[in-house]
Amino acid sequence: MHDDPHIDNELDDMTARVRALETILVEKGLVDPAAVDAIIETYEHKVGPRNGAAIVARAWSEPDFADWLREDANEAIASMGFVGRQGEHMVARFNTPDEHNMVVCTLCSCYPWPVLGLPPTWYKTPAYRSRAVREPRAVLKEFGVTLPETTHINVWDSTAEIRYLVIPERPEGTQGMDAAALADLVTRDSMIGCGQPLRPETP
Template identity: 80%
Template sequence: MHDHHDHDHDNELDDMTARVRALETVLTEKGLVDPAAVDAIIDTYEHRVGPRNGAAVVARAWADPAFADWLRRDATAAIASMGFTGRQGEHMVAVFNTPEEHNLVVCTLCSCYPWPVLGLPPAWYKAPDYRARAVREPRAVLAGFGVTLPETTRIRVWDSTAEIRYLVVPERPAGTEGMDEAALAALVTRDSMIGAGLPRAPEAA
């Protein structure tokens, strides 16, 4: 954990994508990888166990104080109670944004990420630029994502590891009183659950 961006990743991401595609081609030609199986795995994590799961968790925390308290105390169990479990989500910690403190998640060594609640990590999350600068200059990183916070708001950076993965619970947007969990979940973005973004305003959903 650390108490401490512009994005200039394009060349790195292009290189990374090229290396992945080259590796997949070689493995496919050798008969070691079935492209259809790879596509099915990607589809599962992008569309079926992707960020919508995390959004449901956040919406329940916003709507149910008892669940929010459970999520603070034992995120793994609280998330599992909603049926969201599996590889890369065995040991979860939920961190809550407040007006005084904003949380940002990074994996400084590789790309540890909570797949069951957020799906596959975005390319920028894996980029060396983000992994390095999120710790050194998180306020600049957030500005690069369009998130400008008051100088009085402390930014807390959490280093995701193979042992622990984090879910950021963003602040509930104003004007959402009376909205049900489904409507609230529609406001939650993937980036807001990493800390690199904010939820949608109700009028923008």
């Protein structure tokens, strides 16, 4: 048992390291805490998963845009104003009843920030980075995604040269929903391929 009140036992190792590094940099006057908060706020709430959800919703409702995404995701995504660092060299992969796509970065944690925001902690862990490649079906099951044995799983390795956005299958019962309502069904994990979109509420 640790009796030191300054130790936050609820922090995982990575978060604790980041917080310690930030504290040192702030104390040395090398980092402005307000600037750090502003960057985090931007990526969590302004260029976060809501951008990706808007792309998915448009792909679900506009076949021409979906075709554009398949052919040139960079241009299609840029047409919606979602560009920036870590968002270059984008490729969209579409889930179907026969194929399911999931994304991993086996070397580090390459991730499309402009469309998905900050990467989740689990995405950066060695366990996910190795197991997603070796046993993707088991990993998906742990995320609550159980696929038919007949569904082929593609695992795409994100790198600095290419980053992926998964376009999940459109849920049933969403006919007639507008783009904003559709976007509300899209989850961050579904755009990584480790989750499914939400189902519309039954009236």
